[in-house]
Amino acid sequence: MPPRSVAPHHTSALVLFSGGQDSTTCLAQALARYPRVETLGFDYGQRHSVEMTARLNVLREIRERFPAWSPRLGEDHVLDLAVLGKVSETSLTRDKAFEMEASGLPNTFVPGRNLLFLTLAAALAYRRGIQVIVTGVCETDFSGYPDCRDDTMKALQVALSLGMDHRFLIDTPLMWIDKAATWQLAHDVGAASGVADGGKQLVDLIVEHTHTCYLGDREHRHVWGYGCGVCPACELRARGWAGFVAR
Template identity: 30%
Template sequence: MKKAVVLLSGGLDSTTALYLAKEQGFEVYSISFNYGQRHNKELECAKNIAEKAGVKQHIVVNTNMDAWGGSALTDESIEVPEGDENRKDIPVTYVPARNMIFLAYAASYAEVVGAQDVFIGVSQVDYSGYVDCREEFIKAMENAINMGTVCAVEQGRKIKIHAPFMFMTKTQEIELGMKLGVDYSDTWTCYKGDELPCGECDSCLLRIKAFEEAGFQDPLQYKK
């Protein structure tokens, strides 16, 4: 069976990507990151999702990106702002070079387990202004990975980065996920790690809007 590494945060996008990889016949190896983020709620979800989905192996990489901060998600001195669907600037929840770092780890993991496919749930349609969610960046990372791995350079086994939601709205993604049988009650989207999602941050607003537009009930309860 062909193998794939799926970046699994425990959020809506990565969980849908995991189920899509399974539907496409891949044996899934999932990778999550404890990178010094504000809370570990998503990591708990990722563990449960991986178990329910029956992935071959689920690993958590520890890396202390909070050592330099620079984001509301890794620096306690920066508050998570209320959501703004009309925001045009890069939000303070952007974590500098996060997807670059994550994809580098995923490529290393893929090379070891013999996977030639890596799935990541990014979109440049509903991407909150994050520059590392664009197709241009994904293609550049794929090229760099295939110039710097033995499997690609010496063995002819190039690694393909799949970003299946790149040009899909989150509404379309949820519609697909429902067809794939994704249980979205297992996912966590909020930037905050309280008992209930806040319902006010950018991530919550995007999720709430997408479920409404898709015509499905969001299984999560919100503070507001």
């Protein structure tokens, strides 16, 4: 689908950018929509910390492959949230096997992560004079995480706007689409970029340079990218790829 139209007063965006498939797709769409885009990453002691390197590679590749977007891509910010890893007893921040908890949530759920991410993103956006915060949370292909739900995002948008007396828009482009549609969205945004074969270029960039695997595996290369192939993130990404190429 082509990039959505934007209200004239929305001219800047801060993208929560991990270096994974979802946040890269959101970044590409933001660059197609907003004249000024900045990125924000978080280092919270995650086991898949390789994403901190991947995100820099993705930013470099986007600048090189999509020259029309490069002038729009502004400062990259990284915040140290080691405290989140210290208070979280999860398989993303500890050497633990992936399993379901008694709560019905997988132990990949980091309590408060997205709430904290968005609060800090809003504080940064406030200081930088940015109106839109973009995040790749999704209620279609997710593991039941309560902080990925649309209701949570709407409540946060209201709370942050009131608490900072600054009208924020929390944009969630992937909220109602599955992983196959996320691959397709990346293709469509790239195709509309003006770059020759831009759809394939962006998809290839995501395959080769983004990182999603919870175990941080960059040794095993699959048709959909690098990863262990068995963690929940890899399974979801692989299933989405299969649906995308079957279209």
